[in-house]
Amino acid sequence: MLHDKNDDIYRLSTYHYDLPPELIAQYPAEYRDSSRLLVLDRKSGDLKDRVFKDIGQYLKKGDALVLNETRVIPARFFAYKESGARVEILLLKKLGDDWEALVKPARRLKVGSRVFLSPDQPLLIEIVEELEFAGGRRVRFLNGINEDTLLQEQGHIPLPPYINRPDEELDRERYQTVYASKSGSVAAPTAGLHFTPDLLKDIALQGINIVRIVLHVGMGTFRPVKNKDIRQHTMHLEYFEVAEEAAALLNLTRESGGQIVAVGTTVVRTLESVYNEDCGFVAGKGETNKYIFPGYQFRAIDKLLTNFHLPASSLLMLVAAFAGTESTLAAYRHAVENRYRFFSYGDAMLVI
Secondary structure, eight states, X not given: OOOOGGGGGGBGGGGOOOOOGGXXXXXXXXXXXXXXXXXXXXXXXXXXXXXXXXXXXXXXTTOEEEEEXXXXXXXXXXXXXXXXXXXXXXXXXXXXXXXXXXXXXXXGOOTTOEEESSTTOOOEEEEEEEOSSTTEEEEEEOTTOOHHHHHHHHOBOOOOTTSOSOOOHHHHHHXXXXXXXXXXXXXXXXXXXXXXXXXXXXXXXXXXXXXXXXXXXXXXHHOOOOOSBGGGOOOOOEEEEEOHHHXXXXXXXXXXXXXXXXXXXXXXXXXXXXXXXXXXXXXXXXXXXXXXXXXXXXXXXXXXXXXXXXXTOHHHHHHHHHHOHXXXXXXXXXXXXXXXXXXXTSXXXXXX
16 A cells, blocks of 8 residues: 655654764753754755854844743652652642652552652652553642752752763753743753853843743653654643733734744744634633644744754654754754754754
């Protein structure tokens, strides 16, 4: 049976690429804005190798630069069962008085299990319910624990698994954007990690509107795509906020002929979720499971700043939807050949 070549954009295998392990950044660049910047022109497919602090050259007066000001919480805990066995709990989001969490190893943490945060400490976490995703549990802190204090004193910054080292003190600063202000994420919106306060000030002085929104990064962003036909993947819900002031500024930008530059895939998904064909950007808060893959018609953004993403991830599919699948994969091959640094602490790509 013949298959239509157009169907290739829906095959999971299309989004695999070869990445030498040594190109996965284990630490951030010494200076945030010294990262490299690969500029992809999505109309021509042309590529330019730049430095991140040059980004202002690709923005013009009247444009809007949209930032996700979510803040990563130290949400990873290493705990112990009564037997002394070590387990890991990653808090994802609040569920009333409880938390949605990912636990490892899941087979050891059934409903009713209780774990201690350290062998000599009476602080307890109880497994209340199994959730519908692999390793998902509803967990509850016992003994009247002050959760905010606990997170700050005993929680670990939840570095992604491809960073092969324990979290360090430097990660508490560098795995946050300089504008992070609203706690709730379990992964950083990494495209924003390259900005410095001075660079943002220079961009604002160019007459570019700085717009701030929130999407708390959770399972939706980092859950892997496993369906061979990517159209069958379902995103996990994530919380977002777009304030009245932000929506008004975005609408003003569009009305005056400016372009909307999304800093990261989380901004793209939020803006595409709140955009209304009849009245433009609409303020609001809620949850989105917006899933963007090739074939999607973008309405809310004009340019995209993003990091380099994992093979076969929903994030890579979003970039391919915006830039074109072939152009995106060609850009990734260029990045590998030219030894760009990949993933959270790696370099950036601007799609114009």
